[in-house]
Amino acid sequence: MTWLPHLPEGDTDWDRLAALCPEAFSALSGVVAAAWDDTDPVLLELARLRIATLLGYTAELARRSERATDAGLTEAKVADLAAWPTSPTFTERERACLSLAEQFVVDPNGVTDAQVAEVTEHLGARGCYAFVEAVSVLETFQRACLTLGIKEVPV
Amino acid sequence: MKPRIPLTPEAVNEWGLADTAGMAPTIAGARQQLRRVAFRMRTVDPVTTELVRIRNARYQNCFF
Numbered sequence: 001m002t003w004l005p006h007l008p009e010g011d012t013d014w015d016r017l018a019a020l021c022p023e024a025f026s027a028l029s030g031v032v033a034a035a036w037d038d039t040d041p042v043l044l045e046l047a048r049l050r051i052a053t054l055l056g057y058t059a060e061l062a063r064r065s066e067r068a069t070d071a072g073l074t075e076a077k078v079a080d081l082a083a084w085p086t087s088p089t090f091t092e093r094e095r096a097c098l099s100l101a102e103q104f105v106v107d108p109n110g111v112t113d114a115q116v117a118e119v120t121e122h123l124g125a126r127g128c129y130a131f132v133e134a135v136s137v138l139e140t141f142q143r144a145c146l147t148l149g150i151k152e153v154p155v
Numbered sequence: 156m157k158p159r160i161p162l163t164p165e166a167v168n169e170w171g172l173a174d175t176a177g178m179a180p181t182i183a184g185a186r187q188q189l190r191r192v193a194f195r196m197r198t199v200d201p202v203t204t205e206l207v208r209i210r211n212a213r214y215q216n217c218f219f
Contacts, residue, residue: 021196021198023195024189024196026192027185027189027191027192027193028189030185030188030189031182031186031188031189033185034181034182034184034185035182037181037182038179038180038182108215109215109216116159116160117159120159120160120161125160125161125162125163125178126178126179129175129179130179130182133179133182133183134182137182
C-alpha cells in the first residue's frame with residue numbers, strides 16, 4: 001500500500017493517487033497503453049517481467065498482459081524466463097530483445113552497438129526503436145510505482 | 156553521437172537531425188501529451204524540476 005497520506009477515496013492505490021492528479025495519471029496511463037500498441041506484445045511482456053525481476057517489483061510479476069497471452073505467451077516460457085540466455089524455450093529474437101532490455105535497466109551506458117544491431121536485425125530499425133521506447137516507458141512506469149508504493153496498477 | 160539504429164529518410168528532419176517520432180508514432184503522441192500535462196502542473200516548482208532534470212542527465216551521461 002502506498003505510503004502517501006491524505007489521499008482521496010478509491011478502490012486501489014492507483015485509483016486513490018489518480019484522483020489526486022487525474023490529468024497526469026490519465027496521460028501516464030496513455031503512454032503505457034501506447035507502448036503496447038507499437039510493440040510485439042510477447043516481446044514486451046517478457047521484457048516487462050524481466051524489468052520487474054531486476055527492480056524487485058513482485059506485484060508486477062504476478063500479473064500478465066492479456067495481449068501477450070492472446071498472442072501465444074505461455075506460462076511455461078514465463079517460468080523459464082530467468083534462464084533466457086541458455087533455455088531452448090527462447091528464440092534468438094527473444095534473446096536479443098531480453099539482452100538489450102536487461103542492459104537498459106542495469107545501465108543504459110553499457111548498451112553495446114552489437115546489442116542494438118542484433119535487435120535491429122530481428123525487428124528492423126523501426127521495430128528496434130519502438131521496442132527501446134516501450135521498454136523505457138515500462139521501466140520508468142515501474143520505477144515510479146515502486147517509488148510511490150503502488151502495488152496494483154491497471155492492466 | 157552517431158545513431159545506432161539506421162534512420163529512414165523520413166526520420167531525418169530538414170536540418171539533418173534525427174526526428175524519430177514517426178518510428179513509434181503512438182508512443183510519441185502519448186509522450187507529447189504527458190509532457191504537456193507535466194508542464195502545466197504547478198504543484199512542483201520549476202527550479203526543483205530543472206535541478207532534478209539536470210542531475211538526472213548528468214547521472215545518465217546525457218549531455219544534450
